[in-house]
Amino acid sequence: MTSTAVHTRTTVSHRALAAGTEVSIKRDPASTPDRLTEADAAWPARLRRIVRAALKYWRRADLAETVELLTTELLTNALRHGTGPDVGYRLSLRDDQLLIEVRDGSPAVPELRHATPYDENGRGLFIVDAMADAWGVSPDGTTTWCSLSLRKGPDDPMQPTAATAPVLREYRRIGLPAEPIAIRRVRTAAPTALLFLGWHGDQHAAVEVLTCLVDNALAYGVEGDTSGEPITVRLAVTERSELIIDVEDPNPKFPHFADAQDAEAGTGLWMAQSRRRAEVSWFLRPDGQGKTVRAVMTPGEVEP
Structure with a gap:
């Protein structure tokens, strides 16, 4: 040089x-x-x-x-x-x-x-x-x-995999405690939400994907100063009949995103992407005080 x-x-x-x-x-x-x-x-x-x-x-x-x-x-x-x-x-x-x-x-x-x-x-x-x-x-x-x-997040946070069509119907936000009981609560609330939205895809798979994202939030989204702050779930259906599953947590960082995707077979975001064929991405909240992990599912057939 x-x-x-x-x-x-x-x-x-x-x-x-x-x-x-x-x-x-x-x-x-x-x-x-x-x-x-x-x-x-x-x-x-x-x-x-x-x-x-x-x-x-x-x-x-x-x-x-x-x-x-x-x-x-x-x-x-x-x-x-x-x-x-x-x-x-x-x-x-x-x-x-x-x-x-x-x-x-x-x-x-x-x-x-x-x-x-x-x-x-x-x-x-x-x-x-x-x-x-x-x-x-x-x-x-x-x-x-x-x-x-990496804390700045994408310039266009909806790209590449979070891009969706305009939202047609949205269920009220679901607040969950940052505790293990959140898993049971979201599995109980999800069927009612999916029935309200009228989504015609594999609802069992959708519940499993939502559970994965909440479990991920408990593992990676609530730690240190953010422990104890709530997790928020948002479910919506787009004009293309896509199901949007958003899980918000108070931690703006996701340094282990690749690890969460590549966890042992059958666990973590790997299961949501590979077994349930959901497109998973993440982006910062507009105020920079947390992040959203998003899964997008199409109404096509999903293998069990």
Whole structure:
């Protein structure tokens, strides 16, 4: 990498890893800072596809454009200026942050260059500096990283899986205590709500999905300062006969969303998505003081 001045805002903290993807790229030794070979030049586009798929899987497709751009800039810089035989890339979710790390094997610290309007290159770290919430360099100089906050939630919180048609009918909100008894209460109240809504899908499956979401709220939504605050359930039917199941909890964070989706077979949000074929997403409340986990079900046949 280009050397001299050190620019680092913070040192990356090793928080609990929630989910991640890692790629090792073998550099073409024929690449130079002024010219990448065809083999190396193809890697940013390949990595953007990997990043896009990972973010979609983690239900943070709203970050794709920003993360793809940051990935392209850091990877291109590493391919141009790195000295090691390979370049390592890691994208990971750590608590309330999304972290991008690129290792290039060079101890020389990257420098913010002041590119002129006529320069074709040299703006990479300025883009990183402008778009990332924080960025820096590892103590040995071989890894450049940047991070984005996940607490902000998607710019469009209804995308991608929470998008629905206009609501046709809505049942009154159901308040539940943040205690295990909430499971029994919601299973008792759900059949009446579904009867009122006149939804023609698999009502047994809908009750199971609702139970999963309430159980998820008890596990991930009421902790620390938010313990004791109520959970709220909203049920509605759209003009396309979709059933919307919203469960609101007072915790604006969901650092373990991937874990909740990938829990042991038959438990957690995995069951709602895989066995009951519900589309599950989450988004912040408008006031930022909590979140909503949403499941959308269609009236088609659902296997038991």
